[in-house]
Amino acid sequence: MKKVFCVGELLIDFVAENQGSDLSKAIKFTKKAGGAPANVACAISKLGGRGIFIGCVGEDPFGHFLLDVLKAENVDISLTQLSDTFTTLAFVSLAEDGERDFVFSRGADRELDYDPLLRKSFKDNILHLGAATALLGGPLEKTYSKYLFDALTKEMFISFDPNFRVDLWKDEEETFIKKCMPFVEKSHLCKFSLEEAQLISGIADPEQACDFMHEAGAKIITITLGAEGTLLSALGIKKIIPSIAVQPVDTTGAGDAFIGCLLHQISDLGNFDPVFEQFDLLEKMVAKANKAGALTTTQYGAIAALPTKEQLEP
Numbered sequence: 632m633k634k635v636f637c638v639g640e641l642l643i644d645f646v647a648e649n650q651g652s653d654l655s656k657a658i659k660f661t662k663k664a665g666g667a668p669a670n671v672a673c674a675i676s677k678l679g680g681r682g683i684f685i686g687c688v689g690e691d692p693f694g695h696f697l698l699d700v701l702k703a704e705n706v707d708i709s710l711t712q713l714s715d716t717f718t719t720l721a722f723v724s725l726a727e728d729g730e731r732d733f734v735f736s737r738g739a740d741r742e743l744d745y746d747p748l749l750r751k752s753f754k755d756n757i758l759h760l761g762a763a764t765a766l767l768g769g770p771l772e773k774t775y776s777k778y779l780f781d782a783l784t785k786e787m788f789i790s791f792d793p794n795f796r797v798d799l800w801k802d803e804e805e806t807f808i809k810k811c812m813p814f815v816e817k818s819h820l821c822k823f824s825l826e827e828a829q830l831i832s833g834i835a836d837p838e839q840a841c842d843f844m845h846e847a848g849a850k851i852i853t854i855t856l857g858a859e860g861t862l863l864s865a866l867g868i869k870k871i872i873p874s875i876a877v878q879p880v881d882t883t884g885a886g887d888a889f890i891g892c893l894l895h896q897i898s899d900l901g902n903f904d905p906v907f908e909q910f911d912l913l914e915k916m917v918a919k920a921n922k923a924g925a926l927t928t929t930q931y932g933a934i935a936a937l938p939t940k941e942q943l944e945p
């Protein structure tokens with residue numbers, strides 16, 4: 632089984648308990664582990680795979696809390712760095728008008744240093760770049776580009792999820808798009824939400840958006856469509872792969888469960904050739920990943936709601 636290196640942010644989400652008021656009025660907050668690339672590493676390990684998280688947290692109680700959460704999910708955290716800078720914190724509340732009120736206190740996640748020695752262990756494994764905060768600048772952004780280069784030279788399977796967060800890119804969407812493109816060009820697999828595919832391609836129609844991304848270089852594209860399932864585009868074929876019917880209570884983490892499950896199945900292959908040759912194999916993998924995404928919506932929270940291998944059995 633191949634290793635899946637997931638690079639990016641791990642942070643604390645402080646979610647206001649009294650939803651319906653903005654942050655200035657919020658009194659109580661629930662502390663939750665957050666960060667899409669970390670969720671993906673958890674999703675892989677929970678399915679019995681080899682999820683490795685590469686990120687940076689502060690040498691403080693929040694950083695240690697986050698590492699304990701990942702450890703409890705059997706994620707390999709040996710490559711996670713500790714910094715003197717405080718752990719990154721996000722505070723979020725839903726105001727009365729339904730708008731998200733958001734304060735982001737960026738700390739240690741941006742400090743991730745590049746490790747040239749890692750290249751050796753990259754060979755023939757999988758690299759997942761789940762951008763989110765990584766394109767916001769700082770050492771992490773430089774580290775991202777260097778690992779992308781290393782992955783290309785070490786024949787890794789490269790996966791990219793832009794994880795666009797509107798709160799982080801207000802009035803800076805053009806910069807976000809420009810920064811995403813090198814990753815779209817060089818990744819074997821790109822996972823987008825519909826909104827991300829439309830934003831990055833500038834095209835409303837999802838099938839045409841896929842054509843744009845393929846022309847840029849992406850080999851396999853998935854556009855997640857919530858309850859409708861996933862649009863899979865590869866090998867000249869486009870098809871919506873339906874999901875299963877569920878009663879959702881919280882959609883947080885569904886996309887991370889989806890890409891984690893897909894990468895876990897790819898990590899189980901002896902080599903990567905079949906995913907570039909067999910659409911029906913990809914289709915089966917996406918159907919299973921849809922189920923992982925769907926099941927995640929049936930419980931509260933992201934990491935706690937990620938399914939186990941047994942839950943995905945037919």
Ligand code: ATP
Binds near residue numbers: 856884924
């Ligand atoms: P995120 O908000 O985590 O970034 P996303 O927008 O990328 O997620 P979604 O489309 O919400 O991802 O969900 C990922 C996958 O999970 C979908 O493609 C679908 O297969 C499955 N899924 C999500 N919500 C539902 C639902 N309500 N019913 C059935 N399946 C669902």
